[in-house]
Amino acid sequence: MTASSVRLPFALAACALAAVLAGCAQPATVAQAPAAVAATPAVQRQAFTQGAYELAYSARQNAVYAVFSGGFGATAAPSKVLKLDPATLAVQAEIPLERKGFGVALDDAAGRLYVGNTVDTSVTVVDLASGKAVGLVQLMQKVKTADGKERYSHDLRELVVDAANHRLYVTGHSFEGSVLFVVDTKTLQVVKTVPGLGKTKAPGLVLDAAGSRVFTSNLFGEILVIDTNRLEVVRRIQTEIEQPMNLVYDAPSKRLFATDQGLQMIRSMQEKGAGGFKSVHPGNRVAVVDVESGKLVHSIPTGAGPLALLLDASRNRLYVTERSGGTVSAYDSRSYQRLGTAEVPALPNSLALDARSNTLYVSIKNGEKEPKGSAESVARVRF
Structure with missing residues (x-):
């Protein structure tokens, strides 16, 4: 598949893809022997409010942070981040957001949660100790369009923290040319906007800290390599993957x-x-x-509509949300064998992991059968 083969009309594709472009990736750790998987995964679930999107687990706070956009339209609820008890999913605190929140990235050492305001092309900075929003990074200003109105030319998807270098990377989508925003997390200023991610959606984003690079994917089937020192695209890998969405990277084996x-x-x-x-x-x-x-090097069959990935390298496990199938599955990241599957209908979206207790958290969006505007959920899964 070549880049010229899938230049999609902006208006059609942007609306249709908005509902499926969500998920988060987690860093890899040093591999050890895999742990056994329960024959029947235990699932605990709680509904909260409209617009469930991404999650993060904070080991320092011992809490799950879940962002809710609040939905859209006249019946939309306020956007917020919920701090959840990791054992019971009880709400411990609510952090209101002035702008709708979607994606998240956690810098646990710094005590910060970065929340992507997709439709406002900005990032809200949340201080976890105080439980308050303490900053806003406007990544791009509105531009005047052909109809004379002002709009943001790019919307957002994934966010990744490079804690050692005080950087935040954010993918910006546009059919005129997707980009990577690079933010200095000390000054909360945009350091550079890296072009060249392709004139299509660029869904995936993952950091290889040791290799001083980030990987992105796009719907031309490319994997793009951005050098984090030079802040430019240094390599384009044309793949056989037609709809590459979320990414995780295993540094020891150099597998994406x-x-x-x-x-x-x-x-x-x-x-x-x-x-x-x-x-x-x-x-x-x-x-x-x-x-x-x-x-x-391998193709792992999954349930329908795989979206989010999470690699627990310490247990050699790869977790996948199979969104269309209403399931989350665990795979052996070395043998590629399916280890177990949990049913979490309707639409499992993104993932977070408490590695110490081996507990997985899943955000779950409603399907077509649920009433419009009804509350969406977070599930706690033990494989």
Whole structure:
């Protein structure tokens, strides 16, 4: 698949993709022997309010932080971050947000949670000790469009913290050219806006701190490598992955894991785009890429619509939200075998992990059968 083969119309694709572009990645740790998986995963679930999106687990605070956008329209609820008890999912605190929150990135050592305000192209900075929003980073100003109105040209998706270098990386989407925003977390100023991520959605983002690089993915099937010292795209890896969404990276083995979602909605838009795109893979898999050679080394079959990934390298486990299937599955990250599956309907979205207690947290969005505007959920899963 070439870059010219899937240049999608902005208005159509932006609306359709908004509902499926969510999830978060977690850093890898030193690998040890895998732990056993429960035959029947234990699932505890609690509904809260509208617009469940991403999660983060803070070991320092011993709490789960869940962001809720509040939904849209006249019946929208206020956007907020909820601090949840990791054992009971009881609400310990509510942190109001002036702008709608979607993605999150945690800097646990600094006691900060960064919340992506997708539709406002900004990031809200939350201080975890005080439980208050303490800063706002405006990543881009509005531009005047052909109809004479002012709009943001880019919306946001993933956020990744580079704590050692006091950086925050944020992907900005636009069919005119997706970018990577680089923020200095000391000054809360944009250091640089890195262009060249492709004139399409660029969903995935993961940091390789030791290698001084970040990886992104785009819907041209590319993996892009950005040097974090030079702050520029230094390599483009054309892959066989048609819908590369979320990414995780295993540094010891130099393997990049990417969900290949396989949604017909996206495939239809790709086929309607210029260049005569033809699908050759149904998706519904996690693709494993050797980043040094750029070759696909394995394809892991998953449930329908895989989206978020989380790598627990200490247990050699890879967790995947199978959004369309209403499930979360655990896979062995070495043998690629499925270890177990938890049912969490309707639409499991993003993941967070308490590695010490081996507890997984899942944000869950409502499906079409739930009443419009009803509360969405967070689940606690023990495999």
